[in-house]
Amino acid sequence: MYQVCRVKGFQKQLIEDGVISSDRSRIIPLQGGVSSDIYLIEDGDKRFVVKRALEKLKVEADWYADTSRNKAESDFIDFVETLRPGVVPKISAKGDGYFAMEFLGDGFRNWKADLLAGNIDVRSAEQAGKVLADIHRQSAGRPDLAEQFEHMDSFWQLRLEPYLLVVAEKHSDLRFSIEKVAFGLKDERIALIHGDFSPKNIVISSDRWVLLDCEVACYGDPAFDVAFLINHLLLKALYHKKYYQELSVLVDEFWCSYKSNGFDLDLKVSRLLPMLLLGRVDGKSPVEYLVEESEKEFVRGFSTETILHPSKDLETLVRFWFKQLSEFQPQSEE
Template sequence: MWKPRFAMDDIAAAVAEGHRPLADWRPLTEGENSQVFAAEDGDLPVVVRACKRRDGFDVEARAAALLAGSADRAPEVLATGPVGDSWWCVTTRLPGVRLCDLPPDRIAAAAEAVAETMRRIHTADVSASTGFGGLDPATGNGRQSAWHDPVPGPDAWHKLSIEDRKLVDALTDLYAADAAALPERRALLHGDFSADNLIVDGDAVGVIDFECARYGDPLWDLAYQLFWAGPWPVMAPQARAAAAGLDDSADTRARVRLHMTAAGLNGAAFYAHDDRVPELQLMLRRLAPLLADPPSLADLDGYWIHPGR
């Protein structure tokens, strides 16, 4: 099981013991891997999450420190502690509504502010750290030496049909060739810059859930948006705004395809491991167009934002 299943009272008791008692508890929309609650810490609105692993909470604290003093609105990690075989984390609660919960006209209206928020994250000062990939919470450095992501190996695909295996093998080979040919880039990335991790409050945009924060190519966050914009259209306006004005060069297109391929292969491996067949097939349909040479970014439909349905 990826997500803990505690009663709210059990988490409240653990937080009271390890931090202090909180009031006015209520459930919030849960994440893929966590239970989520709103509460009040005195006069301070907070969010409490429970997750099987502590690492993500510690990474979030590291990322918040990198963004401290910037114009970006991100939650502050207040406390972390154990509950049963899992961990809880208390953070400040940003005012506003999740982007994915807004009506379509407001999602579109917020797109440029969302894109600007992403660009600001990518300009955070990371000079005191080294490495690439996910942040090591103990050191603040990246966990890997290469600027591009590792992608799943052959063992991830043993349940696939012969035709599906041919697709992932071809994409893996293409990924390796692109990664070897492209120059490295290094910036702070959110890692999961999706519509459910963005909080809109009037004209202001806040960003939550930095547990996937990483160092790498700033085009990774855009590529992630593009990959998911097909199956989840609520992400399309923010992806279009982020892509507008990019240098539409062969280098840029290759970098975006590289990161979209990694996002899709890792997503497919996750669903394959969990025997979630419909989601796995969606990932494979979304990945298939990426075998073709990338066209211009000026027209994002089709190849770049393919529905994958």
């Protein structure tokens, strides 16, 4: 009942704002992330998507965030569109707490879904590295963007606190190291970052690669974006152990593509990556596809060792992950 009333109220707002023509327009809730309501709108012969940020996220834990991040997302899309037209969805309208954008439906595949299905596409990883490097490079040293995207409060609420500080509370032996990195990220102002650069936020068609869900965008440390993407690729390799060699190639392609065009982030990424791995097991938003306790213990063991005894560079860290993974034997729970 509450969901129906909420949709009806939002429909009225969209009519008043001139985004849809009448109450005969269909508003269809879409599945997706935990931090926003996302609707497919069918208004006559027009189909588009409307996204509205939520104050309380759709997770079990009490997790709240500033809804002004909706503007941060639309501003990020506007900026990236000037750099690489077509790499982000086209925005058609903006309103109080929401924006409307093109519907990327027929012909598009979600990169995360592809990976979970065992479809390994090296070109997607290479493109991810190029696009991310371009965003970082073109936005660095821009006081105007630093002021426009001063959204560190949202980044803290949605990334640093739930992924790092919550984990630090649970692992007292790692607390000092994790908190040092978290507060360092909070203080950095280097370039525009996406903040949720992961396969679930990338869709692909035969002729287009599109980046979505940039509501955590802020002016911060580019190392976070790089580590965040590699983190997801490593976890997919644990889930799909039989494809771990192919996924190791994906990591290499992404990192080589980024390094050729972006910043030298080797040391920073190698320090942050084990913490993010642990964050997707023991943080506020654990990945849904690692269900065996033995898989979670594998991540905990690897992360603990490499946080307490850091690798000299990212290549060494990633190589160690895949070596450990090659020897890992998952144990199904009774």
